[in-house]
Amino acid sequence: MHDEGLVTAEKLRTLISAEALAERVAALGQEIGAKMPEGDLTVVGVLRGAFIFMADLVRAIPRDIRCDFLGVRSYGDATESSGVVEITNDLLLPVEGQHVLLVEDIVDTGLTLRYLLDIIEARRPRSLHTCALLSKPSRRVVAPRVDFVGFEVPDQFVVGYGLDAAQRFRHLPYIAVLD
């Protein structure tokens, strides 16, 4: 359906429609609002992949929240996660004493998330939870706890709704498999 709006040389196959995303994100917002501990909540989005998901998610969380962002870039070969990431934009706000929800686009091997959790944990937040729009459980190398997951997806490369392939396709309003 939406696939017809974008003409590319690559084949895009819709995996999760815009409507299904909206419905799931609304439910996640409610779940997060109900399950996160009481008190100041800072939602930290990992740039750039999480920017669209985060924008929709924070509007669905019925809580008083602060938004911040962590800009990261993976070292080395872009197709194989080393889990070592370079911080390109640090948080603006101190998270010490705050309840923090880290928002990722996708957890694949788990290496990136584990690394980011170590970085934030060192800053002594009051609590630290994680939310990922997508998870590829079959690909895990390490298993950092993901408290809130939008969808589990098979081991296929997906794009759209913030996720890219060499910086393209982030703007798609749906998630597609890139064939």
Ligand code: IMP
């Ligand atoms: P991990 O360290 O292997 O868990 O990799 C996590 C990061 O790899 C994500 O934040 C994405 O940037 C990227 N990634 C993993 N799988 C995909 C995919 O299917 N599409 C787009 N990016 C992906």
Ligand code: MG
């Ligand atoms: Mg990413």
